[in-house]
Amino acid sequence: MTTSTPDAARLYELLPGAYAWVQPDGTWWINNTGVVAAGDGVLVIDTCATAARTERFLRAARAATGDVPIRLAVNTHQHGDHTYGNSLLPATTVLIGHERMREGLRVDPVIDGCPPFWQPVPDWGPVTRRLPDVTTSAGLTVHVGDRRVELMHPGGPAHTTGDLIAWLPEQRLLYSGDLVFAGLTPLVFMGSVRGALAAVDWLAGLGPAVLVPGHGPVLTGADIERVLDEHRRYYSLVLAVAEEGLAGNLSPLEAAGRADLGEFAGWADAERLVLNLHRAYADHAGGDVDLISAFTDATAWLGRPMHTAV
Template identity: 50%
Template sequence: MMDTHRPDHGCLQPVADHVWAWIQPDGSWWINNAGLIGDPAGDILVDTCATEQRTTALLNAVAAQRGRLDLRYAVNTHLHGDHTYGNSLLPQTTTIIGHENMRRGLDADTVINGCPPLWTPVPDWGAVSKRLPTLTFRSSLTLHGRATTVEVVHPGYAAHTDGDAIAWLPQAGVLFAGDLLFHGVTPLVVTGSLDGARRALDWIASYHADTVVPGHGPVIAADELDRVLSAHRDYYDFVCRVGDAAVLAGVGPLTAARETNLGDFAHWPDSERIVLNLHRYIADHGGVRFSVRNAYADALAYNKGPLTSSV
């Protein structure tokens, strides 16, 4: 029997009546948040986890909280494996929902079949296999439970990825932001758009949520949201300044990152993401062809070895 109380396996944190956030400290590489919305017509899950072990801990906690495992829907906020590899452990009767680009991206994913040695230790996903959404959408859809309404909405542009979705609960005032927000963890836009990710901050603010659950890091209360959004803006502006200077000087992302003092941003976990984010920014603004392989190779060079993950 899996011990769901290991502190590094996260916990179900109540955020509103019949709504919980699954928060996994410390929110660094591959350690994500998820969510649970209880409804008498069948519960709704927001995201799964990267590994068999972590997803099993989540599902055990859901079953313990609800007295059964009755998941009518699961929403994937984006394609990344920390939010989707556990899909295959959901009941066969659960309908998985994602943006059409998210489904296409997960379909093309090869990392689930064997993680490249970019992280240390190399993550072991366990007994998971690729399970794609069977219900996709282009701009938004609404899930109507018996007691709950959940609006699943794409921002309309690439941000963290090109297939992001938020889950918004208008009655509860809870917004599951996926990786459009990293609370106290370095944001990542390498497979999305820095300009879109910055624009998405105003979009998130426009919901005036009482509680926001980020994709990584602790739950954000309404009175903390401005500060968290400002921190993201400051970081994105910093990447823009460094990226613009690099384009002007004709230097690449790795050199630009090495010559940059991260200042306060150095304290966030996964600070080496500066290299990945600069790869994206310089490709988008400097007319350089983007290569995810080169981006990660440079991140390892900057980090002087594989990236740290405790997944």
């Protein structure tokens, strides 16, 4: 059985100077991060949800890179599991994000106190809201020593409206953020189901040799296409359930209650089906998701608060 305690996390060197910090088991609030080091600088890709988990990550990064300064950091999107630890970065670090990601974190109330939709209710520890210093609407290229890192937006809403990936084209190394969840249920309630589906093909078109997902194990070789195909099938299922529910005048919760998850029934965080249906319904109506209603329905479908281990 996979443990999800903080000390289960490990820093993996994917190629010289490029690392993935993988936190099992990748469920709610437990994410992956990245480190790219070259010359006299380091780029950090995302932080963690809590102060304790972020401090553990940064200690491992410093040990691996010889305490080379963290000159740059990027947030792949606004969600707290990837951003709440930003304030633990050095004050001199230049933080980069999509302009919509910055605004989303600016108004995010959850960093001030998590609502009781999860059990146990997460405690972030001594973190403060830290927003990007530099924003982009489409993408930009940063250089870490002689390493070229392309920070790219998928072109529209996907996991959120402000996603960025970090792509090292010469090494074919991809840090996908939450455009990819490896082996557990994807989440798109703040983005777009169809946009997330399109983003899968966009990522596949890059031809990565190594893919670091936002959650779950690092992927290489045939496992990359396998996981991307799983995303295609899952998003197609969500769209089909939404279409049937809308045709039958069912609520997202009612539609989820009738849905057969099939091959995805064993994935962790299956209640995200409800959240994803709320997004599909909102997109059909040309509106936005009522987050409180969506999470209330998700816990109703599950029959209890959602589990987390942060």
